[in-house]
Amino acid sequence: MRGGDESSSGPPRVFINYRRDDAAGHAGRLYDALAARFGADQVFMDVDAIRPGENFAAVLDESVGQCDVLIALIGKRWTSATDREGRRRLERPEDYVRLELQTALASDRTRVIPALVQGAEMPSSDELPQLMRELAMRQAIELSDVRWRSDVDRLIRSLEGVSGDAPPQPPSVPPEHGGRRRTAVIAAPGALAVAAAALAVVLAGSGSSDSGKTSGAAAKGTSTSTASGTPRKKPVAHATQVRYRPYATDGYQAQIPNGSSWSQPAQTSFGGGRRVRTAVVGPSGAFVAIDYTPRDKPTFSAAFQSKTSVVLAAIGPATRYVFKGGGVAQCDRWRCVDYQVDVPGTAGGLGVVAGGPDFSLTTDLARTVAESLTPSGSG
Numbered sequence: 025m026r027g028g029d030e031s032s033s034g035p036p037r038v039f040i041n042y043r044r045d046d047a048a049g050h051a052g053r054l055y056d057a058l059a060a061r062f063g064a065d066q067v068f069m070d071v072d073a074i075r076p077g078e079n080f081a082a083v084l085d086e087s088v089g090q091c092d093v094l095i096a097l098i099g100k101r102w103t104s105a106t107d108r109e110g111r112r113r114l115e116r117p118e119d120y121v122r123l124e125l126q127t128a129l130a131s132d133r134t135r136v137i138p139a140l141v142q143g144a145e146m147p148s149s150d151e152l153p154q155l156m157r158e159l160a161m162r163q164a165i166e167l168s169d170v171r172w173r174s175d176v177d178r179l180i181r182s183l184e185g186v187s188g189d190a191p192p193q194p195p196s197v198p199p200e201h202g203g204r205r206r207t208a209v210i211a212a213p214g215a216l217a218v219a220a221a222a223l224a225v226v227l228a229g230s231g232s233s234d235s236g237k238t239s240g241a242a243a244k245g246t247s248t249s250t251a252s253g254t255p256r257k258k259p260v261a262h263a264t265q266v267r268y269r270p271y272a273t274d275g276y277q278a279q280i281p282n283g284s285s286w287s288q289p290a291q292t293s294f295g296g297g298r299r300v301r302t303a304v305v306g307p308s309g310a311f312v313a314i315d316y317t318p319r320d321k322p323t324f325s326a327a328f329q330s331k332t333s334v335v336l337a338a339i340g341p342a343t344r345y346v347f348k349g350g351g352v353a354q355c356d357r358w359r360c361v362d363y364q365v366d367v368p369g370t371a372g373g374l375g376v377v378a379g380g381p382d383f384s385l386t387t388d389l390a391r392t393v394a395e396s397l398t399p400s401g402s403g
Contacts, residue, residue: 034066035061035062035063035066036062036066036092036093036183036184037066037067037068037090037091037092037093038058038062038066038067038068038091038092038093038094038095038183039068039087039088039091039093039094039095039124039128040054040055040058040067040068040069040094040095040097041088041094041095041096041097041121041124041125041128042069042096042097042121043097043099043101043102043105043113043121045101045105046097046098046099046100046101046102046105047097047098047099047102047141047142050097050099050141050142050167051069051097052069053172054095054097054139054167054176055067055069057176057180058180058183061180062183068087068091085123085127088124088127088128088131088134089127089131089134091128091134092133092134092135093134093135093136093137093183094124094125094128094134094135094136094137095137095139095179096125096136096137096138096139096159097139097141097167098138098139098140098141098144098146098147098164099141099142099144100142100143100144102144102147103147103151103152114152114153114156115153122153122156125156125159126155126156129155129156129158129159136159136162137162137163137164137165137179137182138159138162138163138164138165139164139165139166139167139179140164140165140166140167140332141167141169142169143168143387143391145330145346145361145383145387146160146164146329146330146332146346147159147160147330148160148329148330148346148359149161149329160329160330163331163332163333164330164331164332164333165178165179165182165332165333166332166333166334166335166344167179168334168335170337171335171337174335175335178333178335266281266283266306266388266389266392267281267282267283268280268281268282268392268396269282271289271302272400273291273300273302273316274300274316275300275316275318275367275372275374275399275400276314276316276374276397276398276399276400277396277397277398277400278314278393278396278397278398279392279393279396280304280312280314280393281304281306281312281389281393285306285307286304286305286306286307287304287305287306288304289302289303289304290302290303290304297318298317298318298319298320299315299316299317299320300315300316300317300318301313301314301315301316302314306380308380308381308382309354309380309381310378310379310380310381310382310385310386310389311354311378311379311380312376312377312378312389312390312393313376313377313378314374314375314376314393314397315374315375315377316372316374317372317373317374317375318370318371318372319371319372320371320372320373321366321371321372321373322343322364322365322366322373322374322375323364324343324345324362324364325350326347326349326350326351327347327349327350328345328346328347328350329346329347329348329359330345330346331343331344331345332344332345332346334363336363336365336394336395336397337395338395338396338397338398338399339365339367339368339374339397339398339399340365340368341365341366342363342364342365342394343363343364343365344361344362344363344364344390344394345361345362345363345364346359346360346361346362347359347360347362348360352377352379354379354380355379357381358379358380358381358383358386359379359383359386360377360378360379360386361377361378361379361386361387361390361391362375362376362377362390363375363376363377363390363391363394365394365397367399368399370399374397374399376390376393376394376397377390378390378393
């Protein structure tokens, strides 16, 4: 670090990395907000900053190398975008999105912030070229269309702590967090007919995220993913096609999946009410569980593929993990999603974990249930 007085430092130099056919609109909105706060000369976006006749690659390389922060906007087509010959763009060494990110990730001075838009998920390391895989270990932030202003304000507050004269330390995400390990066994894919009590037993051992209770949902259609958990870009039953119903219990209310294709909610109490779990299982083994821990804040101790700061409408700041394994049997085969949140003004917290053979459905289920969580009554 150069110097020790951030108060005398100028605003950060920010580079917006994005793919035009993926997140151009979001990049423009973000540029306007950052330029209004820090000044247009502190924010670089290729369309505005490169003059006609300049060497595009040289200017980008110089600009990335001089920036304090690179914000990588990641939309739903970010990892899958292809060129005219059908090749994935990220696999091309000359792809500018890739070049910019590789330059920033290799820099000691540049903080790289993945920013998820359009409801996109953080890519896992195996979806990235070798020289970009460190990106999967950077903590991401979600910029929701619904909460755009508040999410961008939160990003700006984070950037305000970055000195324009003192390079920040790149954030690193540890492979494990302290807390209880996951030990639950989620019901097997064919267990839709299992009784609620039996489902409670097979879910009983988990020390996973701290959350509340879930209930069954009806999904129309079936998953097209393989049992290995690899997501497929085929029509699947997304959360927008799943029916939900209100579910209320001590500690929280939520919208949960509902219908004949889903089991009835099974509830299990652990440790004399220290943690209460409600879970449902749906088509092809998809599941959602809500844990409520009135006495403890949520913790996550398993290795994870990504960690994202989000804001839930009714509760506030939360953390979303994408992980495999962690002691949850179904998550050994499938990528799972876990939202964890402290309940303001209480000693406890809530969490939502979802999984299944189709990762797109998993993310939609987890997000829909988490967004509907409202603390109530107990605690």
